[in-house]
Amino acid sequence: MTDALLSLRGVHKRYGATHALRGVDLELRAGEVLALVGENGAGKSTLVKMLTGVIPVDEGTMSLNGVARTFANAQASQAAGILAVHQETVMFEELSVAENIYVGRHIMRGPFIHWSAMNTQAQAVLEQIGARFNATTLVKDLSLAERHLVEIARALSQKAAVVILDEPTAALSQAEIRDFYGIVRKLRDQGVGVIFITHKFDEIFAVADRYLVLRDGTAVGSGAIADATEQELVKLMAGRAIDQIYPPIASQPGEVVLAVKDLSHPTEFNNLSFELRRGEILGFYGLVGSGRSEAMLAIMGLNPAATGSLVVNGQKLNARSPGDAIAAGIAYVPEERQRQGGILSFSVEHNISLAGLGRFSRGIWLSKLRESELCQRMIERLRIKTQSPDTLLSGLSGGNQQKVVIAKWLGLDPRIVILDEPTKGIDVGAKQAVYQLIGEMVEQGLAVILVSSELPEVMHLAHRTIVMRRGLQVAEFARADAHAEHIVAAASGLGHAPVPSPSAPVFEPEAVAA
Incomplete structure (x- = not known):
């Protein structure tokens, strides 16, 4: 490893009164996997949005291959060689896998799309990652895990210098995760710099070379994975030691x-x-x-x-x-909280009351008072961290979103x-x-x-x-x-x-x- 491929120095980002990033330094070398670690709300997503050109840097500098860079938009970041694979896939379901891999940069022959070349090259990338479906398959016919593989294939096809993997294994099977580890190592061996974001410590220790821990928008620790332990990382993330994450279950099964x-x-x-x-x-x-x-x-x-x-x-x-x-x-809290469990554009209060609207209404009229009472009771009972009941669900951390979805069903007793x-x-x-x-x-x-x-x-x-x-x-x-x-x-x-x-x-x- 030589000079830094990507570096951030003293980076700040504010959203009104919220100081999301506070003077963060980051260094990523070519041929290295850097684990970006932190609790929800620590600033990881804000950092990724900066790197991918979605939001600008307020203060500080960002350099790529030693050259100071700013990105006006996501296209500029991709053109510079920074690509992200996100946990939540966004694809064109009615288009083929190949079309999704090459969307916005189709292989052309004169004024026409070169379909055979595009399908062939897409198939080669899919085979590289061990995908068991064809480039001509429609995305709507793929499972969630297979769609994640398409996202990874899209990043690989662009020969990126920096690849950001944001919870990429969340929907993958154990066999697919093992294959994915091989893909990450292959990227590293090819000289790509990888930023790996995950909440799973076994993944961090399996593939990462170094780590950077964020807490409340500040970098609080970094170092070599070989010199770290899970307990040390947890303490850095939470600001306290979590000796026993699993509480004792005192209940005894009854009838x-x-x-x-x-x-x-x-x-x-x-x-x-x-x-x-x-x-x-x-x-x-x-x-x-x-x-x-x-x-x-x-x-x-x-x-x-x-x-x-x-x-x-x-x-x-x-x-x-x-x-x-x-x-x-019977109540059911589904696996996909953002797609099946809650409505991101609704407020916390409206999400909590959604499953039991009949309890708060007389005829066609909804009792705002009874709805608010339930919401406040659930916020207190589940210790949901929200600025107010009117805050949009999309504005909460993942953990608090999950609590809101659970609260929706507990409200039905x-x-x-x-x-x-x-x-x-x-x-x-x-x-x-x-x-x-x-x-x-x-x-x-x-x-x-x-x-x-x-x-x-x-x-x-x-x-x-x-x-x-x-x-x-x-x-x-x-x-x-x-x-x-x-x-x-x-x-x-x-x-x-x-x-x-x-x-x-x-x-x-x-x-x-x-």
């Missing part, structure tokens, strides 16, 4: 509140049977595509092709719509809460707050289904963990018997998974419909 029997779907899952008890956290773990989320959608009446028996509090439930499940006391990837894309401090909230929910008598790809979450929080693989319920572990290697073996099918606990039914792979 059965949900009994699921032979829940099946023609293509997604088969013969799921389990019970959920009052005051219990029941974990669901599995790799991407295991059918966990699809099963939860069926319980909420959002998967009409599903069959099977549901009994809630002793009463049979025929959930043909979400309204049926909600009336039975449910008996059963399904949490699908509740800590996806939020930082360690926000995770701790969500874990504390889950503990409080079950201590108050609610029953929680926790669907998570984060193995430590289900191991530390769940009273029991059900493991799914390829649509099948393959094992169940009590908390005392939940060992990481056993759970992963069951989820992946590698080696021999241990015998499930006696309460867990055993399913054979032949039971799945072809």
